[in-house]
Amino acid sequence: MPDSPQSEEIAIPGLKERPGGQFAVILIQDGVMTVADVKKAMRVQEKLGSSKLVSTILTELGMLTEGEHRRIIRKHGREFRIGELICELGYITLQQLQQAEKKLATSPGKRIGAVIREMGLIEDRQLAQALSEQLAMPLIHLDIDTADRMVLTQFAIKFMRMHLTVPYEASGSKVSIATANPLNNTAIAEIEKRMQKKAVVSIAAESAILSLLSKLESAGGKGGEAKDQVADVVDSILLSAIRDHASDIHIEPMDGLARVRFRLDGVLIHKMDLPSELSQRVLARLKVLAEMDISDSRRHQDGRFTREVSNVRADYRVSTYVTIYGENMVMRILRSSGGIKNIEQISMSRGVLDRFKHEALDVPTGVVLITGPTGSGKTSTLYAAVDYLNRPTTKIITVEDPVEFIVPGIMQCSVDATAGRSFDQSLKAMMRQDPDIIVMGEVRDRPSAQVAVQAALTGHKVLTTFHTEDSIGGLLRLIDMGIETFLISSTVVSILAQRLIRTICPECRQAYMPNKRIANLIGIDDETLRTNTFYRGTGCGTCYGTGYHGRTALHELLVLNEDVREAILARKSSHDIRQISCETTNLLSLMEDGMYKVLLGLTTAEEVYRIAPRSLSTRSVEDIYRLMGHGE
Template sequence: MSMKGDLLSRRGNKAGNNPQAVAEAEMLSEEIPNDLSFEAFVSDPYAEAHNALPRNQVLALDCLGLRWDGQTLVVGAPKESWDEVKALAASLDIKVKLIEASRAEIREALSLTVNIEKSNIGQLQISATEAGEAPISNLVQQIIERAFLERASDIHFESYEDHVLVRARIDGRLRNLLQLPARLAPAISSRIKVLSKMNIVERRRPQDGQFTAVVDGRTLDIRVASVATVFGEKIVLRLLDGRRPSVDLESLGMGAHQLEIFTKMITANNGLVLVAGPTGSGKTTTLHSAIRAVAVEHKNAVTIEDPVEYVVPGITQIPVSESNNSGFAVQLRAVLRQDPDIILVGETRDAETARISVQAALTGHLVFTSIHATDSVGALYRLLQMDIEPHLVASSVRGVVSQRLIRKNCRFCTVKYNATTEEKVTLRAYGFSTDVLAKGVGCTLCGGSGYRDRIAAYQILTMNESLTELVVSRPDPHVFRKAASKAGMTTMDHEAVRMAVAGITTLDEAMTLLVGNE
């Protein structure tokens, strides 16, 4: 059978109901054309194509086999890897057709393909019965692998009277992965505690720990927290992938005007830039994107983090250890003696760290830091609540960025549609005249939710002369917020609606960010 016929037969009814699938099939003739879509191929994986190249070489070169007809292998790879991919294929006596794709696209696609090949989407390949006999160490490892391949940020092991529920946080929301017999709870708890060097006997007091696990050739740093509940312990694992592709400024989600403002803010010679938001709102990603953008060769850039989540070449990264008396404030003092130009303080948790950061900004350093606050104005007032004098806040702060994460439409199943009457009313209220929106209809790759991945909606406050003078007088936050809005500060929900108009998310998802309108 020809490759085109093979593709059609594999897709069956799906191709018949999907014009894009039929079009792709027509494209795949014996002479493979030059304008194939990497994204379209990824949405319909072929196991034999993925396995045509050695796995270790695939990971090393960031490439991925997409289609294979026994003679020609279609491979997605970044342009800089093409020569090496061709050499590899030649050594295996395989003819290749190359399609350009970024390293970030390849790595996401690799997680998709392993996900699909190793297990059915939405179903962990471990039954409760099998788990009873299987070594607990294997069970824990398989759960970690499954959650990571589903792009989970956290895994929850929850003990109940008659079962253990395993859930994973994917795109900000918890999803059930697996239900296990209650009798396995002590063994699971002990296994995780052994890995993370926690006290396996202590089951009443909260404990913290960490360990590493290897999944699909990638080393994960896993943070562990346990707490006693009515029916046993609840254990939560936070999965940190140091090899996660970096996000450049243009990919953060800011509108063109916001990006221009933020770029000016972070390219200043000195000053304090605050990034605000709750835990898990993407602050670390924004901070790392900022320091990557400005950490040029002639600058000494240093980060102080708890933990160091992503390794950045060319930047000195220092981990914080409160237990060893080397917290943020202690490390920040030490860094100031290291001739720094740019300093990233992972989090301003206390008044001492805030005071040192402000002084560093006032003495010629560019300082980035995160802070917990509901919006940009709240972040500014958080410094005042830490007893930083108003005139020092006014003199040091360049600007504040606050953010929340919203779910993106799944790009594999997004369709456009005509907005409802109610949606049109909402759009007009935000100043948009469009009548067309987009949403994901649900597919295998998004678990039927219509959403895949998340993006940040931002609110940016730039300190101008009038706002600087206003801070010194320390007015009520509502008064300052009105002045900031008058100076051009938009709300996060407005930015999210802009993304809905652009087809990035749904209007329903955008409206979850009704903040900043006090």
Template sequence: MSPDETENDDVPRVDLTSDSESNILFGQLLIKGDYIDEQTIKSTSRIMQKLGGEQTLFKILEKRGTLTRENLLDCIRVQQQPDISMGMLLHQLGEITRGQWQQAEQLRTHSGDFNHIGEILVGKQMLREDQYTEANAALTGYLYEEPDIGECDSLLLKNLPIKTCKVFGFFPIRRVDSSIIVAFENPELEDAQTEAARCFNTTVEAVLCSATALRRAFAAYERQAAPKTDAEKLVVKEGSASAWVNNILRNGVELSASDIHIQPTSDFVRVRYRIDGTLRDHDHLPLEQLEAMVSRLKIMAEADIAERRKHQDGRIDFENPETGAISELRASFFITINGEAVVLRVLRSDNRIVELKDIGMGDKTLEQFHKQALQAPNGVIIVTGPTGSGKTSTLYSCVQHLNNDTTSIITAEDPVEFQVDGISQCSINPKLGRTYEDSLKFIVRQDPDVIVLGEIRDASSATSAIQASLTGHKVLTTFHAEDTIGTLLRLMYMNIERFLIASTISCVMAQRLARKVCSSCAQPVKPKSAELKLLGWSLDSFHGGNFREGAGCEHCEFTGYKGRVAIFEVLIPNAAVRDSILESNNATDIRRISQESAGLVTLLEHGLVKASRGETSLAEVIRVLPRLTPPRPLLEIIRLTGIRQ
């Protein structure tokens, strides 16, 4: 049967059960284009009836091996049947559901814009941009192809008028005989094809490509053409994405980085490590590697590799290929305008919990903390500080100290970072409905003496912690606040009753980590007058101190610092402080009363004592510690903390 006879024969008498109008239209076109015959339509129609109309004509023909996607798109492209809409084609191809198709048709009626539907579907994440562009190409009679600068003839790129390319939205693909195939975002744009022909000084064959592909090609071209800056003098390294990823992770673990940052900029991928609390630039890699590296990391983290529009997280057990040591990493994938940024938090692999007496509190402070907070039968102990200030480590030192045969300790953490024998630890998992509040309800029924709540995040978890303390439990938790007094005020602002705060909180401990002066290259220094001025110290205030700085050596990678020291501010509220919590809104008042009556030594003061012992530098003290009130003279702080020189 020839196509002509078919046309006269009026094909629609074949009954296609579902979406019959659409299927009939496509059936007609396919017969007309000589891709299938009427016999095939009849047998396909029977299958469709059996399937209850769930599948489109094309999907069944495709499954039977009669027709490919390319065949259908070619058929549409060549015949240009105006009755076929974007929604109809996408549905026929199985790229959108019937519901999405109907939605698209409604949008089309509203906007009256044919292309707009595809853009809306892409915007609503119902469709990928390349699927839309390919369908759009077929419907407008063009071939679809994305430009690839790596595949492009270098002669075409030489002297490419990139500005004109950007204005008219095109990029060359390849030369075929005497003409050049050029990808256009919109070939119908006025003068676009004429301009392209003028640029290449020959005839052009237009193909359609997506806006994103075009932008990527422009960026790659400009990167290639631009004079190389230092940052871009990339050492092109051997090997696959997985080798790169392994290198990045191994270096990070070996340098004792706490975090590994893989961040795309507009020109390159920046790899940085946070070591001793400071981010250090480590490497610049070509942007082209990003996608493969991110995919590799997603596989390792068991994240969704196909998902590139949403933030994700996951966990990686990384085995160092040289030492065989396993490190646990928490991975976070974050969508930026330059691509996906990945940050890996290196969870402590050694699981070593520092003994409470060694965490770095002064003897006097430690004794007070021990007697009045840790050994008290109930009350809430809060460790506070910004992310990365070591509060979790301190929390565990306390837990370990309390851990014995006669004490029942139960935790709810997000996630469990250290495993402690003899206590019941639970990882919070909101995805499974295991929240702090929920877990706490069950913990109380487990007859605990000590409850460890990973973090107070909001009023409801704060209330939960306080309630648990009121029912006779000792509660240990962390909180994100600037300092001890700031913690009390933040709780007040969360509308926690003041009398509850005053009566249940047995200790607030604020903490920071400062870099430790490298012992291999440390040398004595005199405080600089600019430093003293910043600290609010007079010349004789620092009397009795032995300040040091690192000159820089190979042990510390010439930074002058190696390792970190913890700095504390411990508030154990006494009657006067509790009264001030009940009565005052003023941080300065509460802080003054705490200093005068409860022996509070501020973070800054404690840092200065540590600097005066040469453990850290004055520069570090200034960098990491809040300077809220002027510090007292050194000798007085030493007396208050009991830190020996």
């Protein structure tokens, strides 16, 4: 008989009083965990001397996922005390929370959140994020240039500073209010009464509110001609994205506001919310920059623009998608001023790198394919390979859409169909330029694949990228495109598959024991688990509570030999070709490279399990170390 929601306190006396106990109660109430599950975590907690939250232990045991943990917080935020919530979000440790609670006991009139911040354990933006999660209120980016001064100047600066509450926009029957103290109903009620409008309340960081009021005070607290606030908001978003090393910016319309999220290390992170009216003006400005039709908000559109922000020049590919709440915009950031990585800097394990250079790139003719899904770092690896091959005695010519990095000494062509430089036309023209090495941004279809193969047949070296799951999938995709197997076997030199995975945050890196099931699934056996130290990030301000900061790459290099070529000619299955490749070419899978990087302490077993394609079997740790050139 399942445990009823009412029985958890009887079954586990004093559960709520334990560190993280409230979270455990909710897990039982929601049916996510059983009483037995929680008791198991409590036994571990007792052995550790209550040094970890129940939720942390459940996650380490593999019984609770990070996604489920965040979902529970969002759903039940109001049931947590703010100190508990800050701890559950990973901003502080349990020991730090206990220290803050002791200090709170000697600080009458203060709240635990304020005490934690005064102790320097969190930043005020993290406190604002926690309040946003607890009260299910939007977190807003606030600045003098995004606020309506005509609304601001209706209230005394002293009043707004005292209550840490500002009205920043009024429209129709509503007034938008930002506050760092959402429980202060007095200030909110006063604003509603004076403006005769219903309040729509958002959370803002205290520093943002005080900064806004200081700027307003410096300006005399009066309205007047403000500088272009929309342009400043756009610049602020772009600058923040560049500083955070974001790969994409998402501006997403919601009911009454727009959510701004950045993709950091492959994962979307919420950054700010914009008032609905302001977000529409921000989108209009970005559409102008991208040379899109600002008068048309009913069609999906694409555009691009180039801009230098904080001394970083980047190309922004802009795409809009019409939703029920308006236009959703995504901007892919392509940095052109970050420099091309040297081939030694692409996170390739030493053994794989040596083979890639000497058995793939140094071969004078043939096709080298770099494959993986969108956002897997193929372009960076392609440019690193071009940089390695770029010599005064060699002519390299490219066709790209667009040119993402400028490489001195090579001939680069950016596709422009409107100017008569389509991809197909450029491919045909480049063959008449007497190249030694041809670089194609991507094999898109059968014609481009045929050009690559024909170029290799005539004695050229061809580098290009492809969208497939793994290295063997690259071979099968060429066959599916209608390229004859004898052409594939005689022209393709190697296929390099890759993925990007997050690396452990160095600021909060701690030893831990991975989930046994997940570790086994990526090839780490029980003996290796017992005899090695593993690491993960516990979550901090640097990594936005994720435990990860930065990314590294996993690689799978297939260098074709006679056995593999014969398997292609015989049209053997992908399973058979992979088995032959592993046995005769020392092919190491993406999963095996991931396992190696877990053992090096670069990433976690959970991250490799999330990203790497499954392998039917993996080599021993000793064999992987040997093939990776470990210790050489």
